[in-house]
Amino acid sequence: MKDLDRFAITGAVLDQLAGTPDPRLKRILESAVRHLHDFAREVELTPEEWLAGIAFLTAVGQACTPHRQEFILLSDVLGLSRLINVMHDARSRAEGATETSLLGPFFREAAPEVPLGGSLAARPESAGGKEILLFGRVTDADGAPIPGATMDLWQTNAEGLYDLQAEDPSVVDMRGKLRCDAEGRYHLRTVKPVGYAVPLDGPVGRLVHRQGRHGHRPAHIHVLVTAPGYQDLVTALYFADDPHIGSDTVFGVSASLVVSERMGLPDSPRPDLPAVRYDFRLSPLAAGATSGRVGADPSRMAAAVAAAEAARAG
Ligand code: BEZ
Ligand code: FE
Numbered sequence: 128m129k130d131l132d133r134f135a136i137t138g139a140v141l142d143q144l145a146g147t148p149d150p151r152l153k154r155i156l157e158s159a160v161r162h163l164h165d166f167a168r169e170v171e172l173t174p175e176e177w178l179a180g181i182a183f184l185t186a187v188g189q190a191c192t193p194h195r196q197e198f199i200l201l202s203d204v205l206g207l208s209r210l211i212n213v214m215h216d217a218r219s220r221a222e223g224a225t226e227t228s229l230l231g232p233f234f235r236e237a238a239p240e241v242p243l244g245g246s247l248a249a250r251p252e253s254a255g256g257k258e259i260l261l262f263g264r265v266t267d268a269d270g271a272p273i274p275g276a277t278m279d280l281w282q283t284n285a286e287g288l289y290d291l292q293a294e295d296p297s298v299v300d301m302r303g304k305l306r307c308d309a310e311g312r313y314h315l316r317t318v319k320p321v322g323y324a325v326p327l328d329g330p331v332g333r334l335v336h337r338q339g340r341h342g343h344r345p346a347h348i349h350v351l352v353t354a355p356g357y358q359d360l361v362t363a364l365y366f367a368d369d370p371h372i373g374s375d376t377v378f379g380v381s382a383s384l385v386v387s388e389r390m391g392l393p394d395s396p397r398p399d400l401p402a403v404r405y406d407f408r409l410s411p412l413a414a415g416a417t418s419g420r421v422g423a424d425p426s427r428m429a430a431a432v433a434a435a436e437a438a439r440a441g
Pocket of ligand 2: 265
């Protein structure tokens with residue numbers, strides 16, 4: 128029998144995993160074990176630090192509710208969500224298609240229908256900000272229009288709050304679904320969003336503070352574009368004049384997604400408003416593939432966990 132010293136222990140664990148029947152699971156677990164052990168050796172992790180890490184992960188789990196996914200937030204602030212998005216884009220985004228961004232925790236399936244030209248601002252309180260127009264087209268990766276694509280948009284109000292952060296959770300504001308016309312064109316009015324801090328009142332927030340980070344995201348509008356035969360596009364448009372445009376806490380910004388509102392844009396359906404023109408380009412859906420959407424509504428995640436537990440129990 129071999130003594131399990133600081134290096135032999137890794138091989139012993141890998142030996143025990145060697146019979147994992149699912150080859151993908153085997154590969155993921157072997158790599159996770161190798162990296163975890165290397166990490167512990169590299170920083171000379173002490174028992175107290177290991178326990179502090181366990182306590183932290185326990186607190187992250189305990190902070191999760193049907194409406195809050197603290198593990199995704201942890202993945203976001205560590206840049207893992209961005210990395211997964213970048214790798215997914217490299218595998219499945221057609222050349223010329225729009226880059227993706229994080230779905231974030233504030234997406235809700237249920238959003239009011241907004242007619243073309245309508246406004247995301249449902250309440251007079253939201254209308255206090257700067258009204259802007261967003262217009263453009265939804266096309267395929269080569270620029271051919273996709274008729275009747277559906278767009279979901281959601282954002283903060285002029286105070287930097289999502290409706291879900293309001294005291295009354297039944298409030299629905301600054302979000303909507305709209306359908307593009309037969310040439311893939313869309314236009315809608317909204318209030319220029321303001322940047323905000325990611326939820327900092329839990330264990331991940333305490334970590335962000337201990338790291339001396341500001342915790343903010345630059346102002347943005349989230350967009351989910353769907354059309355039959357195309358991958359769901361989860362992305363966001365970021366405003367260039369936000370002070371945190373170069374230091375997003377969750378690393379969601381790409382240069383191709385940075386916009387500015389301006390007057391006098393050709394073809395603007397509302398020349399009286401400052402406007403952003405943005406064309407969203409979708410990737411084709413590979414035969415037999417799922418939606419290609421990256422990210423999950425936290426309430427769906429809770430349902431998925433419950434279903435997995437029920438399957439295990441039954
Ligand atoms: C958001 O954009 O809404 C968001 C994304 C990731 C973490 C927290 C918030
Ligand atoms: Fe957001």
